[in-house]
Amino acid sequence: MPFLTLSHIQKSFGGTRALTDANLSLHAGQVTALIGENGAGKSTLVKILSGVHQPDAGEIQLEGQAVRIDHPEHARELGISVVHQESVVFDNLSVAENMFVGDRPRERGWVSWRTMRQRAAEVLKQLDATFDPDAPAGSLSIAQKHVIQIARGLTRRARVLIMDEPTASLAHREVEELFGLTRKLSAAGCSVLFISHKFEEVFDIANRYSVFRDGASVGEGELAASSRDELIRLMVGRPVEQLFPKTPPELGEPLMRVEHLSRTGEFQDISFDVRRGEILGIYGLVGAGRTELAQVLFGLESADSGSIEVCGRRVAVKSVQEAVREGIAYVPEDRQTQGAILPFSIASNLALPNLTALAPRGWWSAQRETQLADEWVETLKVKTANTATVVQDLSGGNQQKVVIAKWLARKPKILILDEPTKGIDVGAKRAVHAVMDQFVHRGCAVIMISSDLPEILGMSDRILVMRRGRVRALFTREEATSEAVIRAATDA
Amino acid sequence: ADKAPEPQGEQPIRIGLVAKSLGNGFFDAVHKGADEAAGALGAQVIFTGPTTPTAEGQIEVLNALIAQRVDAIAVSANDPDALVPTLKRAMQRGIEVISYDSAVAPEGRIAHLAPSSDELIGQTVAQLAAELAPNGAGKIAVVSATPTSTNQNAWLAELRKALPQYPGLSLVSVVYGDDVSDKSYRETVALVKQHPDLNVVISLSSVGLVAAAKAIEDQGLGGKVHVTGLGLPSELAGYVRNGIVPKFAIWNPIDLGYAATQIAVRLARGESAQQPVSMERLGTVTFDTSGIGAMGKPFIYDASNVAEFEKVF
């Protein structure tokens, strides 16, 4: 008998019907993978299970008993532990406290900091995380914050563990640690719900699957009896081409050359170049310093030493405006805070880097703005009713497309992508990859930072591997194998 | 452009009586006197004022009175100069403007009714200080209101002028309590720390005087340092009884309101300020060439009479 069953769950937000007929069953000791396109309603289901949202209709049964989960506290009492997709991290609190918010260890009613720190350190050690439980969470990178969130899900002996895209910003090694722990928990009788857009992981960790499309369940079963193609067909409703849409490059002269670039405490002595028509992949573990490097190239931070050349000319990228003038664009890894202005419409977001082009004499024209937006929504196939939709209301993948589109519209020479396909579904991922390919064929260059090894191997012409702020290896497409890349990224 | 249509019919004469700010016991007493005079003369008093004692606030209040086409305005000014343009406009529109208590510059009014002359006030306060200092000699200090307060500054200047008559007294410091309790209190404490041999603290504003008295009491200096100045009997009766403020001076605000209203009504009825103007029960007042008329010497209150006036104002 399933441990937890959801039947015929419905949920709408205003006019949006997020779930129409969701069904799911979780079994003790098994890992169930929940898959579906962006916006299929997976996270909404998670929020219903964790007491953040209430279903409009439907029933939840725990061990055969109908339950109402009307508060996050209540979910916790029922033994449901959740790792949310959104960042649920308190920058102002320490790592340890972050892991225990809402459920702090107490001694005679008072918060016991000692116990909290000890238990936090234990869990972090299991996850092989190197950061200090006493460090303020705000000082960590996006990926490290995600680790905190996962750690929070693991602090308690949960009967149901739900993880909504826990691996989206993790690299190979962290994923391994996480899977090790998950297997241990599941062996101890815990039911696990695992949500991911990466099929390798799904097949690696899960026993069962459940597929959502447009808010309704469209299939479930044993993974062993299924295939990747079949899952994709269930998800999307049609087959999706599996191979990376990469066509042979036409390499030109170097567009950007970086020499001996250093920034104290972040990265040291980085040298590389990118040529016209080339996609340079940068791989590394969480905390390798890739994001910092990209931020320096884009003028968000300054380098302490070293030089940057664009088109053979030495440039001092001291501000974003200068970088943009040199034809550099940067799609940040955190689209929610750095990439998009969530309460603004798609059109307004697209307009942001193109203000001058859209209003050459200063006067704004809503018409030109909509025109540009329509064009790119069409090109990148952003799923939306119209360009006046607020970005907040889009699913993750579509948000990502908007962020990429706003920079493509600017027609840059060098596009830096930081985790470009983080959290987006197969279809959208393919669309983004196709855009990258077309982009370099117009004689431009792409620098792609990614923790997704298949993506790195599949899309890059050359692969730069970073570890602890230094370049460890540079592979050509032919030399690169997953073993070699992982070894360069981790090996001491 | 300034010819507004005359209000229709025979209406009682309306006088706008403007206080420095509302919620001030002194002006409540002025209001009382004004109502008394208006009742006798069949006029109507509109008592108003800004929330905080600022010139800008008073201008808003004056604009409202001008729009109502009152017959006369009597104002106690927060700033002698800033009100002038507005009051000039009032006069252009046929409103008789006088100031009382705290003067407006001559261009902005027909006459000013001083409760007492600045000179008399300065002298009275100097005399009080001399009486309170042991053997008429010692150090005195002043807790003023804001540095921009006109009548405070005028009285202070007169006080300085009167001091040479009392060679034993030396004015060691002037501090500003900004007419707020906590700052006045703090400044007074600082005064006695800075000048441990201080004999008399003078404050010419109610808020300042009350705060200074409390500060001296709390510092345990009652009997050693005396406090005096200008204040209302109702506010100071307690301190007179416990000897912190053995005596203080003030003119009668009820009479002031009464007189101001009398004059305003008479001017509105067409009398001229060039001639002596009657104030009925208070006699007549004569305005000098600069339009200033004074009522008399401030009255001194002490343990013998404070109980009687405490209930009145």
Added chain:
Amino acid sequence: MNASLSAASRRDLVFGILTVALLAAVSVAFPSFASPANLADVLNDTSILILLALGQMLVIVTRGIDLSVAANLALSGMIVALLNRSFPAIGVLPIICIAALSGGVLGAFNGLLVWKLRLPPIVVTLGTMSIYRGVIYLLSQGAWVNENEMSREFLRFVRWDFVELTTLSWLAIVVALLGFIALRYSGAGRDMYAAGGNPTAAQYCGIDPGRMQFIAYVISGALAGVCGYLWVARFAVAYTDIALGFELQVIAACLIGGVAIAGGVGSVFGVVLGCLFIGIIRNALPLVGISAFWQMFINGLVILAAVLLSARQRERKRSILEAV
């Protein structure tokens, strides 16, 4: 103090040093300023500010702001002053309870509007600031309540002293200690920091940020109410305009003390230091013989220097995330 608070406590440390330096500078100009008796006076004089700032800190930590504290103080002060005038026999303890209750209710009104209707805190408290002031005028009909109308006990309570410090100082010390313990070791205290740091995330963790704001407003209001009694008893007078504009000093003390206006950050220690810093300046300036006309200017310079110095303490790393 553990390392998780390192950034904040480092700032407090820098600020503590600044405060001591200020004290030293004043003592050079006016040697007896550093005498225990004088420092006790400074603390007594700063106590009301400390109490109000501690309440305000809670409100700011939960992402609110309370511009109505001074008006709340004045209204609660007027209520107890009027009560005391009409019923001089009421003891001090009931008076304090009534003051706290009245302040708490006024605070709860702010809190409810912010919590239940999700109105912006600045708008709500700007509105109630005017309303509460107006109500004092209506209650008192613009008249003063004077010293001779207050009972002995009413006045004496705040003046009782024990080892040089009066009730005022002891209250501030006790409330600061309780505040420290509650904010560090109670679940509700930690929830306030969480709710202020990231309200959305707090909701996912089962904390209602609106409720936390409500609690903060009630506590801030109750403290303001008690301060209303303390103020009226200390200065022995109650009228409409008491503590007019004091809210800005309270907020300034919090901000100087390192409370982040964006919420989630602030410590009892920092706020007390911020208050003492202001207290020292305003007690010292009249003593060191600086012209009254220059006092405000110098006050502004010192405050700016302090905030600039402590703002510069930020880490260089990840500055883009802090560029808000």
Added chain:
Amino acid sequence: MNAARWLRWESMLAAVLIVEFVFFASTSPYFLDVWTLSDASFNFTERAIVALPLALLIIAGEIDISVAAIMALASVAMGLAAAHGVDTPALVAIGMGTGLVAGAINGALVTIGRVPSIVATIGTMTLFRGGAYAVLGDRVLKEYPASFAVFGQGYAFGPISLELLTFGLLAIAFALVLHYTRWGRAIFAIGANPIASRCSGIAVDRYKFVLFSITGLFSGLAAVMLTSRLGSTRPSIAQGWELEIISMVILGGVSVWGGKGTILGVVLAAIVLGLVNFGLGLLNIPGIVMSIIVGALLITVVAIPAIAERWPQARLRKTS
């Protein structure tokens, strides 16, 4: 959806304005008179002129509490210059120049010093006002040339005062900049998410610096008008105006969290507040009782849309 929501705010204000008009016209026989209304405009124009740039600043996610103190400083600078016989055009330049410099100091503290704007401007508020006191002490400056009076007391045509005309023109200019130019778009973006704006290549700090400077500049202009209207300068001039100006901006629907607001709303709010003060004054309601009404108005205007949003039927209608 957003536009509809903010439009509703403005229609609320317009409704309040109509109610005010009807109420005052029926309760006071003096209200409906062009000259009376013209006089009433003096009650808010100077504050409203500062509210315009301040609205932009608040939309960009910052705040300036020192505006009133800047006015005092600018007024003192003009007064001192006038005492040395400087003529009217130069006086205006000095007033506005002082404002600009003061605003630039605020801007530098926020963008270079990285001090949060509320903290920085609480500091400069004390500093600027203190500067005015330090320079002027208990003196008054009133030797302004006769022609200087025109800014605060002159009429452009008919009952339209020069102040009102200036305000009207500025309101149009600010509305155009905010709603119809790319700079306006950038201001909204900066307020909604400064990090994403910076990552989009908008010179966030430069915008903020310029906005602080402009706020200072127009505080200087307001100082010119107020000084001209009062005909004199004391350091306490415009005391406490900062809160009134900020109330005006937020009553106008500008979000204190940044990223939202319209100039139309601010203009309406200025008129609503100006008229309510004046109308209640005509009815001889004491100022402090007025403050109850103004406070209640402030809360009600924000509360009604909030309540309406929670009203289930309203929600249904919106979705269908």
